[in-house]
Amino acid sequence: MTAKPSLLPSVGRLLVYAVLALATAFFLLPLYAMLVTSFKDADEIRSTSLLALPAALNWSAWGSAWSSACTGVDCNGLRPFFWNSVSMAVPAVMVSTVWGALNGYVLSLWKFRGSDALFGMLLFGVFMPFQVVLLPMSQVLGWLGLSSSITGLVMVHCLAGLAGTTLFFRNYYAAIPKELVNAARMDGASFFQIFWRIVLPLSTPIIMVTLIWQFTNIWNDFLFGVVFSGTESKPVTVGLNNLANTSSSVKAYNVDMAAAIIAGLPTMVIYVLAGKFFVRGLTAGAVKG
């Protein structure tokens, strides 16, 4: 490009950078405010500005958020809720991923008559408002004896995530050449051998996407958590909400902010470490086919 040199491009570029900088401030402001607030004590919060750095790194709000802040009547901090979320998310993510891989494998490489229509119907599960399942599901969980249990939550998350994980794997496997599978069949490889020896070794990227995507969804879920969990099985999002909305006379914003960061930390860490896969999940979730 041999465009004539003019002033406009550099002014334009300046403008571009200015807008981007403004956007950066908008997106970082809450995180920054959360961080600095979590290190202030109550007096400092009242006397200093939202953006002011704390006088010292005061970790007491973090300790309180983790193990002694009150959520309703219990005063054990977020710790029990955090571990509930871990023991809920890990099995639910595993099961829904394996399940999605098998479904996706069949729906892309072993299509049968009507399989596309069935898939289309399953896909509605990605979009349906889960409010529709809340009331009947709580009855089902009651009948199964799984009300208010982590096992019940795991089950609900596996079912709710099924459509999405199937979609991920099906779209990914659609790119595998059919010839590869046919050639293997000629050589006498069975359905599971093909999956195990040929398809699965090619699947690392989509497995990563699905694991990260499911983990983010399940860890961040609030609706199922608040409806289906009991005192002993509340996930961390519900714990955080109870903590931040506990009506006490003195609001401890530093503790709320520390708690919010703790609740968001696992998904943030994953996002920073494996953002590439996270973004691919986002885009795959939006573009079907």
Place this chain on the structure above:
Amino acid sequence: MTTKNSFESWLPKLVVAPAFVLGFAFIYGLMVWNGVLSFTVSRMLPNYEWAGLAQYEKLWEMDRWWVALKNLGIFGVGYVGGSLAIGVVLAVLLDQKIRAEGALRTIYLYPMALSFVVTGTAWKWLLNPGLGIEKMVRDWGFPNFEFGWLVDTEMAIYCVVIAGIWQSAGFAMALFLAGLRGIDDSIIKAAQVDGASLPRIYWRIVLPALRPVFFSTLMVLSHLAIKSFDLVMALTAGGPGFATDVPATFMYTMSFSRGQIGLGAASATMMLATVAALVIPYLYSELRSKPHDR
């Protein structure tokens, strides 16, 4: 075909059968069940005595439901429109061979990794009148600055809009950026050779080419708006009063704290109908239009 082969031909179906049976029971079974509940007199507990359309009539006569719908309208337009607008602007700007593009993308998108409950908690602090942003601006030398939307019946829903946009604008940006990267450079080069200015090229060529991405993003954000629950619960809990109720919080309140299961089921059905009207044509066209490239 030998018997072994016929078993092999059944095997794929057998493998997906449990998933489809359970998945359909979960999606369509519970959907129908919820529909049935909405035609019953259920209050504290499910009660299958038929009530006809009574729950729906009651629903549409409730002020609170209308408030929820109005809020969904404001939130939907503000959240979807705001996220799309900010998303497309940021994507176009990032597409200008920006230094540190990767870092900026990471910053714009990180809210999407957070739970809406975390977002709500954070913004509740920022929007807190007396502390938060109000105090910050006052400390800057504007002692009369007021920003009390969060506790203002009329304005509180806009706080939900702001926090929602903060959460999702980066998502729109990511999709638009992916779309921009997929556009053939040679078209742009050709237009440049013809002497078209950069803004003009974007307006006339690039943005129209992004229409499918725009449409997908609109779909995803709209259905998120209709389902929106966590953000409202964490930020305003539907308050002040029920000023920021949306259908999802209405459904929750009626079903699980007011003992109005039939009414809750009816409101859930209305949500389902709205999402279905939006998504089914979209899914249909997406699934129909693709097979040729396979």
